[in-house]
Amino acid sequence: MAGTIGELSVKVNVVDIAETIRGLKSIQREAKKATQALRDLESAQLKAGERE
Template sequence: MAAINEISARINVDVSEALTGLKAIQREAKKATQALRELEQAQKAVAANE
């Protein structure tokens, strides 16, 4: 009969720092998006006044 081999592994990963970094990136991306919206509105206002 063929032998059946089992491999079991337990992996503990600390992702708290990665999540904190991703949240910081998300906050900065939201700020950048808002700044781009404001710039777009300002450009439209200037174009409308020309």
């Protein structure tokens, strides 16, 4: 089958992309903080369990 099936035009706003990346990085930082907090909690629970 020869020929084109369709055409797609996309307009990209660089400012929107930069803001989106900034937002995703912020979410990533918060996720890392939450993960570290969970590790700290798990560690504290394990230590508390060893004392019992």
